Amino acid sequence: NEERIARMKKAAIERYQLKEKIGEGAFSTVYRAFDSKSKSEVAVKLIKKYEMDSAQQAAVLKEVTIMRQLDHPNIVKLIDFIETDQHYYIVQELVGGSEIFTEIVKYVYFSEDLSRHVIIQVAEALSYLHNVAGVVHRDLKPENIFYNPITVIPSKTRKFRKSDDPYHKPDEGEFILNLGGGGIGTIKLGDFGLSKQIRSGNSLKTPCGTIGYTAPEIVKDMKYSKEVDMWALGCVLYILLCGFPPFFDDKVEVLTRKVADGHFEFLSPWWDEISDEAKHCVSKLLTVNPLERYTIDDFFNDPWIAEFLEKSKKAQ
Numbered sequence: 001n002e003e004r005i006a007r008m009k010k011a012a013i014e015r016y017q018l019k020e021k022i023g024e025g026a027f028s029t030v031y032r033a034f035d036s037k038s039k040s041e042v043a044v045k046l047i048k049k050y051e052m053d054s055a056q057q058a059a060v061l062k063e064v065t066i067m068r069q070l071d072h073p074n075i076v077k078l079i080d081f082i083e084t085d086q087h088y089y090i091v092q093e094l095v096g097g098s099e100i101f102t103e104i105v106k107y108v109y110f111s112e113d114l115s116r117h118v119i120i121q122v123a124e125a126l127s128y129l130h131n132v133a134g135v136v137h138r139d140l141k142p143e144n145i146f147y148n149p150i151t152v153i154p155s156k157t158r159k160f161r162k163s164d165d166p167y168h169k170p171d172e173g174e175f176i177l178n179l180g181g182g183g184i185g186t187i188k189l190g191d192f193g194l195s196k197q198i199r200s201g202n203s204l205k206t207p208c209g210t211i212g213y214t215a216p217e218i219v220k221d222m223k224y225s226k227e228v229d230m231w232a233l234g235c236v237l238y239i240l241l242c243g244f245p246p247f248f249d250d251k252v253e254v255l256t257r258k259v260a261d262g263h264f265e266f267l268s269p270w271w272d273e274i275s276d277e278a279k280h281c282v283s284k285l286l287t288v289n290p291l292e293r294y295t296i297d298d299f300f301n302d303p304w305i306a307e308f309l310e311k312s313k314k315a316q
């Protein structure tokens, strides 16, 4: 019987032909792969089980358990999961353009319209996680937000500010044209390695996430819940609009203090041309008190977001 299982596993692994490496984490390497059964490309997150302790192994199984329950157009889909003696294979839908992070690096920062195009889709994913699945992601950041590229045809639709022209200010007529995004199509939220299922009213205590994106209640070691994703959403939105994070310091203690106090600024000159409405939305997300912070529903009712959604509906 064991032999039969071993044979089945071998066949399952042979189903996926690993191609080039497309990403890397602490214990994992992500490959583009060819699924010989569905005859399509997939992403395989290959995890070194042999380097992990039992708690870390349990975390992988939890990541998969959560992913298995999720079904949303803005969330990376789980296709298959295989466990061998040495490895875990998490087979996922391949997202063509990789991380939004690399795009920010390339273009320095995004126009307000492109930022909204991205952040709204991330928020759709969070809305599903928070309101439907009862899941807190806990590691929302540009490195874990993937996108599918779209072909940008006329140069007129390229309204995002390019690095060679960082002060390009879009004129009025450019707005609606940009709804498709500058080469960025569908956004997919990935990496559920730190995500957690929450029962209603339940809260979490384990400090985790990535410093710089963690909410004040986490760095202060208080109980926390879904609100931490809203804080991280604020960090991501801030970065999209200006190209650098709201909280940054080389010294961890200083950084931790800044986050705990919610001390950030709309630095000049980078924020000079960004609208007050956009700043208002960022401020409501980066609110220290989790009870006063925007929930996901508040976010969709924010004027800067709601008016954009209204405009894009009309444009279609």
Ligand code: ADP
Pocket (backbone or CB within 6 Å): 022, 023, 024, 025, 026, 027, 028, 030, 043, 045, 076, 092, 093, 094, 095, 096, 098, 099, 143, 144, 146, 190, 191, 192, 193
């Ligand atoms: P880790 O938990 O190690 O951070 P991730 O799931 O974030 O692992 O994957 C690491 C990197 O691999 C990502 O930041 C991304 O660049 C790439 N990657 C992961 N999953 C996919 C996918 N489904 N499609 C395309 N790229 C992916």
Ligand code: MG
Pocket (backbone or CB within 6 Å): 025, 143, 144, 191
């Ligand atoms: Mg990651």
